[in-house]
Amino acid sequence: MSAIKCPQGEIEIIYEDDDVLVINKPAGLIVHESDNTEDKTLADFLVEARPEIALIGEDSRRPGIVHRLDREASGLMVVAKNNKSFFHLKEQFKSRRTKKQYLALAYGKIIADEGLINFPIVRAKVGHKMAAIPLSMRDDKNVLSNRDQGNIKARSKSREAITNFEVIKRWPHFTLLEIKIKTGRTHQIRVHLSAYGHPLLGDNLYGTSKTKIKNQKINLGRIFLLAQKLSFTSLNGEKKEFKIDVPQELKDFLNKLK
Secondary structure, eight states: OOEEEETTEEEEEEEEOSSEEEEEEOTTOOSSOOTTOOSOOHHHHHHHHOGGGGGOSSOTTSTTBOSOOOTTOEEEEEEESSHHHHHHHHHHHHTTOSEEEEEEEEESOOOSSEEEEOOOEEEBSSTTOEEEOOGGGGGOTTHHHHTTOTTBOOGGGOBOOOEEEEEEEEOSSEEEEEEEESSOOTTHHHHHHHHTTOOBTTOSSSOOHHHHHHHHHHOOSSOSEEEEEEEEEOTTSOEEEEEOOOOHHHHHHHHHOO
16 A cells, blocks of 8 residues: 655555545645635645656646545545536435545534434534524524524525434543434535534534533644545446555554543
């Protein structure tokens, strides 16, 4: 297994053939350029290592990129190496035929052994934050303003978002979760867990004032969110499945919990 060096560590190449790269993105590395991006991105490093990727896809700022992973998270991504593969993968993600599974550590003790969060998600007017709208709020046009939600765009802009979780282990103040998403909205897992009352460890964007203080004390340096499993179908119809180990810094933190 080879790797591409970057300031955040290494971009591990888990699998490669003529059509795709499957990589393990390190935490702290942004996937692709945006209007406010100054640092080198995952796309930049991939193009340096595989120049043919530069012309793949529909946007020169995100060559070969068919799905996202938050900057502060780490884990599996698949990148297209030619246009035929790009549109093949893009259609799979659009039609929800890919499978993605995450490992996440949330604040608090979640009582339910498993659950489904289906709050629609909307984009805030200010900054790069998203917000979840509980289903009960959608029936009352006045609820959003009454709850100081004035920075949220019109409800008609909200998009369906579905997150399934299963509890792996509980501690007095944390819950380890296995998460599967049926939709791939921006910050979906982080937004949904926060709206559910259990923000992720290390997440200052969607955390509460109390969890932000705890994050500062813990100083993990990232969000405890790992894209651990990924499966898709190759151009020749073969199902590809991948799984990675938990990064050492996350293992170390779990081992300290009592």
